[in-house]
Amino acid sequence: GALSVDFGIWDFTWRSIVLLLGLIFIIPTPWVLAWYINWFMGCVHVPGRPNLSFTGTVGTIALWYFGALVVLILLGVIAGIADSRAISNLSGIVQLVMYWLFLRYLVANIASNGQPLGLSFSGSIWAYIGWQILTVLSIFTIIGWAWVFSAQIRWLCRNIQGTRRAVVFKGTGLEFLWRVIVTAIASAFIIPIPWVYRWMIQWQASQTELVDRGAYQQP
Numbered sequence: 749g750a751l752s753v754d755f756g757i758w759d760f761t762w763r764s765i766v767l768l769l770g771l772i773f774i775i776p777t778p779w780v781l782a783w784y785i786n787w788f789m790g791c792v793h794v795p796g797r798p799n800l801s802f803t804g805t806v807g808t809i810a811l812w813y814f815g816a817l818v819v820l821i822l823l824g825v826i827a828g829i830a831d832s833r834a835i836s837n838l839s840g841i842v843q844l845v846m847y848w849l850f851l852r853y854l855v856a857n858i859a860s861n862g863q864p865l866g867l868s869f870s871g872s873i874w875a876y877i878g879w880q881i882l883t884v885l886s887i888f889t890i891i892g893w894a895w896v897f898s899a900q901i902r903w904l905c906r907n908i909q910g911t912r913r914a915v916v917f918k919g920t921g922l923e924f925l926w927r928v929i930v931t932a933i934a935s936a937f938i939i940p941i942p943w944v945y946r947w948m949i950q951w952q953a954s955q956t957e958l959v960d961r962g963a964y965q966q967p
Contacts, residue, residue, distance in 0.1 A: 749913070749958040753949050755791040757942045763787060764942075774817075778810035789858065795958060797860040804857040812853070816846040841877065848876045855908060871907035879903065894928065895921030905956065912961065919955035927951060 763784060770780030786802040794800060820839055827835040848871075855869040879900045886893040898921045905915040931948050934940040 749795050751953040751956045751958075752793045753791050753953040754793070755788075755946065757946065760946065761942050778806050778813050782806045782809050785854070792953065794860075797865065799861045801859045801862065802854070802857055803859045803864060804853060808853070812846070812850065816842070844877050844880055845873060848873050865910065867908060867910040869907055870909050871903065875903070891925055894925035897921070898924050901952075911958075913958040914961045916957050916959055917955055918957065919952065
């Protein structure tokens with residue numbers, strides 16, 4: 749029941765460059781984001797769920813993205829004028845809320861053979877914010893972030909609903925840590941980046957399994 753991911757190196761490279769350019773120029777972001785997610789979904793192979801795709805529309809993503817951008821700009825201007833730390837902190841919380849909403853939207857728009865899977869993400873916004881705070885704090889432990897990341901992925905998987913099979917992530921913090929170190933070292937040489945990225949993603953997918961909910965209890 750393990751997932752798998754496979755994509756061509758050249759395909760990944762030029763698509764990632766286009767995505768990066770879209771993010772840099774801001775305006776094209778909703779279009780390149782929807783295009784990139786749909787491509788990546790097609791590279792993910794799930795037992796019993798062939799031909800995954802992303803059914804989200806560019807219009808909805810644009811509305812979410814530009815709406816969030818306007819709110820964040822207004823909060824930034826107000827914080828600058830009022831010199832208010834509270835408003836600056838509020839801006840950070842708004843960003844986290846937007847990421848959480850997009851995560852819910854992403855999960856809800858996964859389809860197989862063109863048919864929506866009816867999935868949903870049930871993790872609360874407060875738990876999501878808590879995980880992000882814990883992630884920031886774990887950075888000060890030097891290596892503790894690897895265990896926090898693994899635990900957060902397990903939490904994310906546990907809260908995917910709408911399927912008779914539970915989504916389980918079995919990767920450990922130590923396994924994640926040494927792979928990130930290898931990836932960072934290899935990425936310093938620039939050229940190996942696509943290969944180590946694929947290697948890392950394939951490992952994460954191999955550690956994600958679909959199991960019968962009645963036969964397995966999430967920790």
